[in-house]
Structure formats: structure tokens, C-alpha cells
Amino acid sequence: MADLLNHKKILIIIGGGIAAYKCLDLIRRLKERGANVQAILTKGGAEFITPLSISSLSENKVYQDLFSLTDEAEMGHIRLSRENDLILVAPATADLMAKMAMGIADNLATTTLLAANKPVMIAPTMNSQMWANPATQQNLKTLQQRNILVIPPADGDLACGEVGTGRLADVDDIISNLEDFFLSQLQNNPLKNKKITVTAGPTLEAIDPVRYIANHSSGKQGYAIAQALRERGAIVTLISGPTHLPTPHGVMRITVKSAQEMLKATEKTLPADGVICVAAVTDWKIENPSTQKIKKQKGSLPQLKLSENPDILKTISTHKKYRPALVVGFAAETDHLIEYAQNKLTKKGCDWIIANDISGDIMGGDENQVHLVTKEGVEHWPLQSKLDVARQLTKQIEEYFK
Numbered sequence: 001m002a003d004l005l006n007h008k009k010i011l012i013i014i015g016g017g018i019a020a021y022k023c024l025d026l027i028r029r030l031k032e033r034g035a036n037v038q039a040i041l042t043k044g045g046a047e048f049i050t051p052l053s054i055s056s057l058s059e060n061k062v063y064q065d066l067f068s069l070t071d072e073a074e075m076g077h078i079r080l081s082r083e084n085d086l087i088l089v090a091p092a093t094a095d096l097m098a099k100m101a102m103g104i105a106d107n108l109a110t111t112t113l114l115a116a117n118k119p120v121m122i123a124p125t126m127n128s129q130m131w132a133n134p135a136t137q138q139n140l141k142t143l144q145q146r147n148i149l150v151i152p153p154a155d156g157d158l159a160c161g162e163v164g165t166g167r168l169a170d171v172d173d174i175i176s177n178l179e180d181f182f183l184s185q186l187q188n189n190p191l192k193n194k195k196i197t198v199t200a201g202p203t204l205e206a207i208d209p210v211r212y213i214a215n216h217s218s219g220k221q222g223y224a225i226a227q228a229l230r231e232r233g234a235i236v237t238l239i240s241g242p243t244h245l246p247t248p249h250g251v252m253r254i255t256v257k258s259a260q261e262m263l264k265a266t267e268k269t270l271p272a273d274g275v276i277c278v279a280a281v282t283d284w285k286i287e288n289p290s291t292q293k294i295k296k297q298k299g300s301l302p303q304l305k306l307s308e309n310p311d312i313l314k315t316i317s318t319h320k321k322y323r324p325a326l327v328v329g330f331a332a333e334t335d336h337l338i339e340y341a342q343n344k345l346t347k348k349g350c351d352w353i354i355a356n357d358i359s360g361d362i363m364g365g366d367e368n369q370v371h372l373v374t375k376e377g378v379e380h381w382p383l384q385s386k387l388d389v390a391r392q393l394t395k396q397i398e399e400y401f402k
């Protein structure tokens, strides 16, 4: 699934340190997340990893030599910084940091850094004494004063056999720094730091400890909405019934079973700027679920007494203390789609209803055709992937919060 790093263009400058091998995993992970990765491999870096392994993973050419005719015919050092969103130096050796601080341009990596007009982030790694050396610390300060972003080295065993500060940050750590950077780029986005809760998936209502009533909701649409909102900088809590889906990156997920639990968890997220109720809440629950497994008995069938579940959407829409600025519900219908959706808008007291026709293979499928129903009117959206529905809805929410 696409996310914050999707389509982001990252130039990695690989310095000469044993930790260069971690870059291969980093590149693989960035590619999985939809980023476009280009790499400059320094002479030192090439002592540890090969251009072939980098280009196989990045699916891009690897740049090495400042004076290579083809690269320079394209003015490689200028072009590489212009066409990327961010330059990441990893591993950043003491030597590379010193050259950056001094403005030395004696190879493709350092020349590109000097010619850069894009944000630069460094992930230093070196022996702990080299790190602690006042020369390195002074260089670090100089770089920070020039707004170069720093992913601090970690503590632990170093390749030289000593223990201390100087290990290249973990790949997970580097990725979360990249995410934070791209989030911070969304500065003027109206969704940045807006608190939004999304409910998703089915709810399960226990009959006894092993049996339950539920529905066919896969959770895909709700998860896609949580992801799309996060991509635009919102702080998203996903209250989800049981699903088989991975939690979208950067989204806080709370897993619940019953409608009652979903309501409680949703109310706990208030005050929030918005609540989007996508969950297919089971309308009824068993009034007195058995605490022991119900045994089959000849000639008699269990009599299940149902009672109504709380309506989460309505409860949030009519909340006395913390009614969010925007509450959105879904209306899954097989017929009279728009009419029923308009009724739901009034009945539940929410601001928008996304009406979807579930007469086809929508539940569990990857596509959805929906209509945005508001007090002002109805907008018909095309049949598209659930992620595109999520992105279109997110755009609409951005407009609302502008």
C-alpha cells in the first residue's frame, strides 16, 4: 500500500564504512514503500558493497565517478540534487562530514553535496573516539547550523571492537527520520496534526466463548482511509474490528471485537477534529452471551435473544461535550442508495455520508464506487480502487479544514 514515502525521490550517498551494507536493506525497504531511490557510491563505500547490488535493489543506475563522461555529459552532480526531494548521506563518515563542513568538492559525492539545493540528512557512523573528537563535534555543529538534518549514531558494539557511540542508526530509525522529514514538508497542509479517528472492519458479537455473529467486512476501505489521511499529515487512530490487514504506517491502531468495545475506544479518542465511521458494525448483539460453550442438545435448539448495539456514528455525531468538527458515515445499501443515504444523514446527525452500492462484489473487493452525500447535494465519484476513494475523500476533508 502506498504511503508517506510513496513517489518520494531520495538520493542516497553511500560513504565508506562497514555499515554501508545496511544501505542495501534500507534501499529495499524504501523501494517497498514506493520511493524512487538513486545512489552515489563513494570510493570508500565501494570497498564494502558493489554497484551491482545497489542497482539491483534500487532499479536505477548507480553513480560513482565525477569525471565519467556519460554522467558528466548529463552534469550528474547538478542534476542529481535537482531531481531528488532529499539527499541522505548514509553512512556519513568522519571524513565526509569534515569535507561537507569545509565545502570540499573532490569527488562526485562531495561535489553533489556542495551543489545541492535540496535538504540534506546525514546518518553518521564511526569509531566512538572519532565521534567524540572535538574536530568531528565542531563539524557536526557547523552542519547543523546549516540546517543539515542529523540522524544520531547509536550506542553499542562497534566494528573496531570497541563499545560506544558510533554505530549507524538502525534502518527502522533511518526510515522513521525520513517519514518525519516528509511529514514536516506538509507544513501548510490543513490536515497536518489534525486528530482523526477512523473505525473499520467488522464487529464480532459473542454467542459463547467460541461462536459469534459478524459480517463480511474486510476493513480494506477503512484502512485505506486511515492511510490516506496519514499521508497528508493527520494524526490517525484506527479503531478496528478483527481483520487480516497490516496496520498502515504511522497509524495508531486499536483492535476491538464488539460494537460496545468499538464505541468505548472511539469515545476515548475524543476530543478529535474528525471521526470517520467506516466500520460495518453488527447491528445486533446477543443479550446474554454464554460464558461456557453451548452444547448441542437433542431436540432443542438454542434460543438466541438479540438486542440492539449502540450506534457509534450517531453517538459521536450527537456528542454533547466533544462533537468533532467533521463526522462522516458510510451507508452500505443494495437499493435506493441515495435516498437511504440522505435519510441516514438526517437520522444519524453526521455531516457527510459516503453511500456505496454493495449489490456487487464490494465487500472484500479492491474497488469501490461511492457517492458523497451532504446537506448541499450529491457528488458521484467514479469506480476506482479503495485507496483512490480514500485519497479523494481525504482531499475533500482537506478542503473542509482549509
Ligand code: CTP
Pocket: 199, 259, 277, 278, 279, 280, 281, 282, 283, 309, 310, 311, 312, 313, 314, 328, 329, 330, 331, 332, 333, 344
Ligand atoms: N454505524 C455505527 N454503529 C452502528 C451501526 C452503524 O457507527 N451500530 C455506522 C457505520 O459505521 C456507518 C453508518 O453507521 O458509517 C451506517 O451503517 P449501516 O449499517 O449502513 O446503517 P444502519 O444504521 O445500521 O441502518 P440499516 O442497517 O438499517 O441500513
